[in-house]
Amino acid sequence: MSTKLADKLYGSERPEPVQREALTNGQIPVAVYGLGKMGLPLASVYAETTGNVTGADVDPDVVETINSGGCHVKREPGLDAFVSELVADESLTATPEPRDAAARANVHVVIVPTPITDEHEPDLAILDAVVEDIATGLSRGDLVIIECTVPPQTTAHRVRSTLESKSGLELGEFGLAFCPERTSSGRALEDIRGAYPKVVGGADNESTRAATLIYEEINSKGVLPVSDTTTAEAVKVFEGLYRDVNIALANELATMTDELGIDVNEAIEVANTQPFCNIHDPGPGVGGHCIPFYPYFVIEPFETETPLIETARAVNDSMPQFAIDKLREEFDAEGMAFEDSSILLLGLTYRPGVEEIRASPSLDIAAIGSEWGADMYGVDPMLDDTSAFDLTQLDLEDIYEQSFDAVVMVTHHDDFDDIRWDEISRSEGQLVVIDGRDTLDLDGSDHRVYTIGGGYV
């Protein structure tokens, strides 16, 4: 017997103010599936809005931490205290059993990963498992919202058919919408509460209406309703594709720096003074668990040729090699064998301030350098465990205790602002510095600096 309360949003004929009241006074139980870097902040904002959220996560440690008022998601300003407060007033509880959450919820919000396989195929097994769990508890008037990024058409086809086949209900008896998470780590609460409007795409008009009502209560920037779930999925993926392709343009232009004989970064900066030009920043690679992978949500599942998207991916994937090739050119010019060198990488996470190493450029740079026989070292103040990198981890203060032949700035964490560059020594000759992010000002040093996109200064 479902323990669900009578209040439902989808298909409700009560005046919308009454529906909003039911939502915000906790009469409409919500379940959020996935309590990770994005899921926990999302569940917390839902709990702040409705006062009645069950978070479901298959990781028992995650559940135990949350139910004890703790927060396993680090470096999200305000999240620790927020979770503790919400758990204390019972607005948020967690369960390791998604089916239990499904049995009591009338609104089901899904935010779990869709990894990419080694063959670059989107792996929807996690999403499938969650949707099946939801179907076991789905009842008339429920609304299912997918927030995690998925290949376009996933919600309309795969999710809808699983919900219908496993629950015995049909769309129209329950609602279904895709409402993408447009959030960045490090500012999740700010983004979820309203950095940008919330995109809402319903599988039918009533799903769009019900989801819009919810996100008008959550997102201060309001809602952007679109035609359907596939359009909303495309919006999210297109945002990521735009970024990957435009970073690739910047990177390809950066590889032309030496032949052009200019500072390409300077040219990019000035070109961007035109409102229709927004060339991104060149760098030693594109990391994270989103931008390098979203292209495969379009490349793999669809027949249409996508040469631009695939080429952009290849350009970005080539940048770690470009960065270390610049080092090799310098060593060759000095007549020094690469395998006799010692190289320090600064910044191992994929971007500053975020403790995430997936597809981080330093992974490939360290692997190539080690393969070529160099002694590779790495510093990253955010990481305790660097075993995924083919290098020896150093603390920041250690870098002054030994000599290096080269330093590569891969990810410029704030802690690196205070590096005493004149104290980094080379056994003989000039220290070679590859400034991967154009963030260093070493004009006063006697180091030999190559800036990606800027050439030798």
Ligand SMILES: NC(=O)C1=CN([C@@H]2O[C@H](COP(=O)(O)OP(=O)(O)OC[C@H]3O[C@@H](n4cnc5c(N)ncnc54)[C@H](O)[C@@H]3O)[C@@H](O)[C@H]2O)C=CC1
């Ligand atoms: N992390 C980011 O910067 C952003 C992520 N997203 C989207 O959000 C999705 C989730 O991202 P994160 O929260 O960073 O992932 P995450 O890896 O930090 O967390 C995923 C959570 O889901 C849980 N989980 C796995 N299988 C489950 C199941 N069957 N039932 C319930 N929970 C399950 C895991 O235990 C984990 O706690 C991403 O795939 C992406 O589509 C969107 C915008 C930003």
Ligand SMILES: CC(=O)N[C@@H]1[C@@H](OP(=O)(O)OP(=O)(O)OC[C@H]2O[C@@H](n3ccc(=O)[nH]c3=O)[C@H](O)[C@@H]2O)O[C@H](C(=O)O)[C@@H](O)[C@@H]1O
């Ligand atoms: C379109 C867009 O900006 N998406 C954002 C992106 O955030 P993410 O955490 O992946 O960081 P990011 O700033 O895109 O950087 C990804 C990678 O690309 C590199 N990068 C970034 C911008 C640039 O001009 N040059 C460059 O080389 C970064 O160093 C990093 O290695 O992906 C998030 C996501 O969807 O997970 C999304 O919510 C964020 O809004």
